[in-house]
Structures are given as structure tokens and as C-alpha cells.
Amino acid sequence: MEKQDSNGKFIVPIGPQHPALKEPGHFEFAVEGEIVTGAAVRLGYVHRGIEKGAEARNWTQNIYLLERVCGICSHIHATAYTLGVEKLANVVAPPRAQAIRTLVAELERIHSHLLWLGVAAHEGGFDTLFMFSWRDRETVMDLLEMITGNRVHYSTNILGGVKIDLDDEKITAIRKGLDFLEERTHHYLKVINTDETFLGRTRDVGTMSRQQAEELGAVGPTARASGVPRDLRVEAPYAGYHEFPVRLITATEGDLHARFVVRMNECLDCYRVIREILDRLPGGELATRVPRRIPEGETISRVEAPRGELVYFIKSTGGDKPDRIKVRTPSLCNWGTVTSVAVGHKLADMPMLLAGIDPCFSCNDRMVRVNRPDQSQTWSWENLRQYGIEYYR
Amino acid sequence: MFRGILEGMRQTLRSFFEKPVTIQYPEQKRPVRARFKGRHVLKRYENGLEKCIGCALCAAACPADAIFVEAAENTDERRFSPGERYASTYEINMLRCIYCGFCEDACPTEAIVLGDNYELSFMDRAASIYTKDMLLEPVPAVDKLTPQSTPPGVFTRSVPEMKDPED
Numbered sequence: 001m002e003k004q005d006s007n008g009k010f011i012v013p014i015g016p017q018h019p020a021l022k023e024p025g026h027f028e029f030a031v032e033g034e035i036v037t038g039a040a041v042r043l044g045y046v047h048r049g050i051e052k053g054a055e056a057r058n059w060t061q062n063i064y065l066l067e068r069v070c071g072i073c074s075h076i077h078a079t080a081y082t083l084g085v086e087k088l089a090n091v092v093a094p095p096r097a098q099a100i101r102t103l104v105a106e107l108e109r110i111h112s113h114l115l116w117l118g119v120a121a122h123e124g125g126f127d128t129l130f131m132f133s134w135r136d137r138e139t140v141m142d143l144l145e146m147i148t149g150n151r152v153h154y155s156t157n158i159l160g161g162v163k164i165d166l167d168d169e170k171i172t173a174i175r176k177g178l179d180f181l182e183e184r185t186h187h188y189l190k191v192i193n194t195d196e197t198f199l200g201r202t203r204d205v206g207t208m209s210r211q212q213a214e215e216l217g218a219v220g221p222t223a224r225a226s227g228v229p230r231d232l233r234v235e236a237p238y239a240g241y242h243e244f245p246v247r248l249i250t251a252t253e254g255d256l257h258a259r260f261v262v263r264m265n266e267c268l269d270c271y272r273v274i275r276e277i278l279d280r281l282p283g284g285e286l287a288t289r290v291p292r293r294i295p296e297g298e299t300i301s302r303v304e305a306p307r308g309e310l311v312y313f314i315k316s317t318g319g320d321k322p323d324r325i326k327v328r329t330p331s332l333c334n335w336g337t338v339t340s341v342a343v344g345h346k347l348a349d350m351p352m353l354l355a356g357i358d359p360c361f362s363c364n365d366r367m368v369r370v371n372r373p374d375q376s377q378t379w380s381w382e383n384l385r386q387y388g389i390e391y392y393r
Numbered sequence: 394m395f396r397g398i399l400e401g402m403r404q405t406l407r408s409f410f411e412k413p414v415t416i417q418y419p420e421q422k423r424p425v426r427a428r429f430k431g432r433h434v435l436k437r438y439e440n441g442l443e444k445c446i447g448c449a450l451c452a453a454a455c456p457a458d459a460i461f462v463e464a465a466e467n468t469d470e471r472r473f474s475p476g477e478r479y480a481s482t483y484e485i486n487m488l489r490c491i492y493c494g495f496c497e498d499a500c501p502t503e504a505i506v507l508g509d510n511y512e513l514s515f516m517d518r519a520a521s522i523y524t525k526d527m528l529l530e531p532v533p534a535v536d537k538l539t540p541q542s543t544p545p546g547v548f549t550r551s552v553p554e555m556k557d558p559e560d
Contacts, residue, residue: 061456064493135414149428155493163498164428 009037012347016045020351022119023361027354031347039342039350041335047365054325059085059294060159062322067153069327070363072115075101075108076305077327078157083238084301084314085159089294095243095282097161102240103277104148104156105303106270107174110181111140112306113221113263113270116358117188120260123351124201129191136184143177146170161287171278182271185264192260202257206341206353209254216336220308222357225262226254232304239303244276256356293320305330307358331357332364425509430494432510433485435528436503438553443473443529443539444504446551447480451496451505459489460496467548471540476551483525487513501552 009030016024024045030038050069054062067078079101086093093101114137121129141151147170148154156162166174192198208218213226223230227250233241234248249265251258296318303310308330315324334357342353379387416423425431436444447464465481473479494507515521532538 057456061454061495064456064491064495067493068491138414145426145429147428149426149430149494150492153491153493155430 014350016042023359025359025361027350029342029347029350034346034348036342036345036347036350039339041339043335043361044365046362048362051325051327051366054322056321058320059290059292059322062325063157063159064155066325066327067155070305070329070360071152072112072360073108073305073307073310073363074153075104075156076303076310078155079105079239080301080303080305080310080312081314081325082157082159083303084299084312085294086290087299087301088297088314088316089159089290091160091288091290093161093239094285094288095240096284097286098240099244099277099282100162100164100166100286101157102244103166103274104144104154105239106274106277107140107144108154109306110267110270111137111144112358113267114140114181116263116306116355117260120256120352120355120358121198123355124198126195126198126201129188129198132184133188136181139177139181143174146173158287160290161285163286165286166278166281171281174274174278178271178274182268185267185271189261189264189268192257192264199257201349201352202260203255205256205345205349206356207253207255208337208341210252212340213254213337216340217333218308218337219330219333220305220358221259221262221266222308222334222337224248224250225258227252230309232302232309236302240277243280243282244273246273256352259356293318294322307331307360307363308333327366329360329363329366331360332366334359335364425511429509429511430492430497430507432487432508432513433490433496433523433528434506434508434530435483435525436506437530437532438475439533441532441539441541442475442548443479444502445480445483446474446476446502446504447478447483448501450499450501454495454499455490456493456495457489457491459486459491460484461486469545470542472543472548473539473541474551475548475553478551480525483528485523485528486521487515487523488518488521 010032012029012031013026014029015021015026026042026045028040028042029036050065054065057065063078063081066081067074069077082093114133118130118133118137121127121133144154145151147166148156148164156164192202208216208222208226210227213223213228218226218228219230229248229250231246231248232238233246237245247269249262249269251262294316296316298313298315301312301314310330311326311328313324313326313328314322317323338353338357338359342350345353438444447462449460449462449464452458452460452462461482461484462480463482464478467473467477467479492507496505497507
């Protein structure tokens with residue numbers, strides 16, 4: 001985003017390397033005393049060239065590569081990709097596979113929201129809640145390890161279905177874990193709604209109106225906390241969400257507190273959906289055959305990641321490798337809300353505001369676009385070198 | 394205010410009597426789950442022969458390009474695995490490996506299995522390359538070392554008859 005004009009203003013730079021940041025990102029807050037008058041974000045420190053890397057690997061290998069776009073919402077990336085490729089190949093995964101995909105996605109959502117609750121509480125100086133929520137997150141990570149083998153990168157999806165199956169023993173364990181988590185989530189809801197110190201940090205902080213949220217293109221729980229009814233699981237159901245519908249959870253306040261409430265209520269809905277899936281788990285095959293070469297075509301695949309809408313663009317030229325894969329992660333959409341909402345708040349509220357959108361830096365570092373006067377997009381090596389020399393002069 | 398402190402202290406007191414959720418890691422270890430994907434192990438048959446036939450399908454499948462396989466011919470005098478060929482070189486770069494388990498899926502003889510070991514650390518980058526000796530399962534008995542000398546015409550089939558995998 002635009003570099004700020006610094007004349008007459010005091011600018012507090014934070015990052016890219018900073019003890020308070022978990023991931024590298026650069027922020028510039030223009031302040032007048034304690035009050036922030038302008039904010040800018042600079043991203044791109046953890047660009048890994050995954051999209052380009054995907055072009056060199058075949059369709060199956062890319063599942064594992066794209067799963068590693070994000071460390072928290074790994075399954076949903078693989079789901080978005082496999083759903084897109086299945087659409088291109090004209091294959092539909094069997095109902096049991098779809099249900100298991102949905103189940104893992106919902107468990108992952110619980111994991112992500114509980115992790116976020118801890119991080120956000122920590123940024124607000126409420127480390128007790130951080131410790132408690134991360135302890136309880138272990139429960140869901142344990143369940144995921146039991147059913148998929150890994151705590152983070154689950155490798156559940158294959159093209160045309162899933163790799164893993166559920167048996168009675170696992171189903172009983174999941175139910176037991178959910179009962180515990182549900183009880184804890186009710187407790188957290190009570191804490192975030194009643195604890196005075198915490199309410200002082202969250203209520204009426206970072207308030208974003210519905211109109212603002214719509215204009216800035218906010219997605220996910222950030223948008224839903226401002227009353228925007230936007231959830232792909234409801235609007236455009238994919239995988240198992242046709243059969244196991246979720247409730248749209250919104251709040252109207254639009255402040256940080258509303259985001260906490262929305263995310264915790266979403267967790268409660270996740271428990272309901274998972275129980276429903278376990279009750280009515282369809283039988284049958286786990287996977288269908290998908291050809292090694294995917295027919296020529298282009299497709300857009302949209303799914304609801306824990307942080308919001310995730311979009312994949314997949315283009316095939318009929319070979320065993322994709323021609324182009326473009327990923328648009330939800331964190332990127334939400335950055336605009338931070339920089340515009342930050343104005344008028346205290347500098348001390350910034351960590352909470354940043355954490356409020358649940359940012360994932362390595363997710364959103366997708367592409368580096370260099371602005372040049374003639375707006376051309378292709379750079380020769382010589383030009384780039386010259387640009388670098390000029391820049392650092 | 395005072396009530397709040399009391400309530401907090403009650404919580405603290407209660408957790409004195411709860412079972413701790415943490416474990417003393419290096420001394421105490423948590424068992425891994427059945428599907429856990431840890432460090433690779435190259436399996437052997439009961440007679441000591443290696444399951445790996447050096448087909449390099451794992452290397453072709455690997456999304457991270459971490460596996461290097463070189464095959465050589467078996468003879469009845471110097472037999473490493475059933476069938477015609479065996480892996481004379483088998484190397485996995487543990488720094489490249491992403492532990493996705495796709496090599497396990499690709500293996501036609503179930504030779505490579507992602508095991509339970511998650512304690513991988515190296516003093517330098519060269520040490521991250523695990524060779525075949527490090528990956529192979531230990532030999533069950535001394536007389537079952539590879540290479541073995543085997544009667545001709547017995548081990549002609551490189552891929553064994555297999556039933557559906559259980560897990």
C-alpha cells in the first residue's frame with residue numbers, strides 16, 4: 001500500500017522484524033500523541049513463490065504443496081484446489097468423501113478460531129484466556145491427529161475423494177472431545193461477555209459499519225461481525241454443506257467484541273454440524289478415479305476458510321500439470337479494514353485491531369507487483385536490476 | 394472487585410488439584426497416533442530381504458523432490474530384494490521432505506513407511522541426507538543380512554501378492 005508522506009507527522013514503524021509480531025509484516029502508524037492518524041501496511045516478506053511452484057508439479061503433488069500455503073487452514077486450501085480440479089475433470093467425489101471433507105474442515109475451523117481467541121486475548125494482555133484456549137485447542141488438534149495422522153497438515157484430500165475413513169471408535173472419541181469443547185466455548189462466551197477489563201479493550205474498539213465492511217470488501221467473521229451476511233457455506237454450498245447446512249452467524253455491532261462473539265458462536269455451530277455429520281455419515285466409497293491428465297479449461301473454486309472467502313483460479317491446458325493457479329486468501333481482503341479503521345484509535349489498540357482480522361501473513365503474500373510509471377507488468381532482468389540500483393541509491 | 398479476585402483465586406486453587414495437561418517432554422513422551430507420519434523406514438520381508446525394489450516411484454511421486462533412488466541388478470548370489478532389481482542407493486533429504494506420505498502411497502511393495510520417529514535434528518545440512526543404511530529396518534538375525542545367496546528361480550516376483558491394506 002501507499003507509502004505515507006512523512007512531513008510534520010510522527011511515524012511509528014513496526015516490523016518487519018519485531019518481537020511482538022509472529023510473522024513478518026511492516027506497519028507504519030502516523031501518530032499525534034497517542035492517537036493514530038494514519039496507517040499503512042507493507043507485505044511481501046514471506047512470499048514463497050508457491051503459485052509458480054505449482055506449475056512445475058503434477059495435479060496430485062500440488063495438493064500437498066498448496067496445503068502448505070497456510071499452517072492453520074491447510075485443509076481448506078487443499079479442499080478448494082481439489083474441488084476445482086474435480087470440477088475441471090467432471091468428477092464428483094462420493095458422498096462419504098464429501099462428508100469427511102466437511103467434517104475435517106469444521107474441526108479445522110474450531111482449531112483456527114480457538115487459536116485466534118488465544119492470540120487476540122494475548123494481544124489484549126489477557127494471557128490467562130490465551131493459556132486456557134490454547135490448552136483446549138489441544139483437544140481438537142488431538143482429534144485431528146487421531147483421524148488424519150497430523151496435527152496441522154492433514155493430507156486428507158486426494159483428487160476425487162479422501163484418504164481417511166472414520167470408524168466407531170474414532171466417532172466416539174470425536175463426540176467426547178466435542179462435548180468438552182462445547183462446555184469450554186460456553187465458558188469463553190461468558191468470559192468475553194462479562195469480563196470488565198476485557199470488555200474495556202474490545203467494546204467499541206475498531207468499530208466498522210456494515211457499509212464500510214461492504215465497501216472495503218471484508219470477508220469472513222470480520223465482515224459477519226459488522227452484519228454483512230456473507231458466508232459461502234450458506235450462499236454457495238460446496239462439498240457436504242448441501243446436506244449438512246450451517247447457520248449464518250452475524251452480529252451488528254462491528255467492533256472487536258462482536259468479532260469475538262461471532263467466532264465463538266461459529267464454534268458452537270461447528271459442534272452442531274459435526275455432530276450432525278457423525279449422526280448421518282453416508283456410507284459408500286471414499287474416492288473415485290480421476291484421470292492423470294485434466295481436460296483443458298478454467299475454473300474458479302470458492303470455499304469458506306476459517307478467516308473468510310478463499311478463491312482459487314485453476315487453469316488447465318490438458319496436461320498432467322496445471323497451467324496457472326491463482327490463490328486469493330481471505331487475509332488479503334481484510335487488510336483494508338485495518339488501515340481504515342485504525343484512524344482515531346490509540347496506538348495501544350493496534351495489536352488488538354491487527355489480531356482482530358486474524359491475519360495470516362504467509363497466506364496473503366502471494367504476488368509482488370511493482371508499480372512503474374508506464375504500468376507495464378513484464379520486467380526484464382536488466383530492468384529489475386536497474387530498478388534495484390535506483391531504489392537503494 | 395474483591396469478588397473478582399476471590400473468584401480468580403478459587404480457579405487457581407482448583408487447578409492445583411487437576412491433572413496437569415503438560416508433559417515433561419524429553420523424559421516423558423507422548424505416543425503417536427496410528428496414522429502419524431514421521432521419519433521414513435525401509436521395510437524388510439521376514440526372510441531378511443529388502444522390500445524396496447528400486448523402482449523409484451516414490452522419487453517420481455515426491456512433491457518436494459526429496460528422494461533419490463538408484464537401482465542395480467540382483468543376482469542369485471548377491472540378492473538384496475526379490476525380483477530383478479534392488480535399490481543400490483536410496484537417499485532422502487530430510488530437510489526437503491514435507492512428510493506428506495505420498496511416497497508411502499506410491500510404493501508398490503509397501504517398502505517405504507513413514508514411521509513414528511519425530512526427533513530429527515542435524516548438526517549440518519549434509520547430515521540431513523539419510524542414506525539407505527540409516528533408513529533400513531535393522532536385520533532381525535545375523536544370518537538374514539543382505540546381500541544373501543538364494544536358490545535360483547525362487548525370488549522371481551518383485552511385487553508380492555498383496556491384500557487390501559488395513560489402514
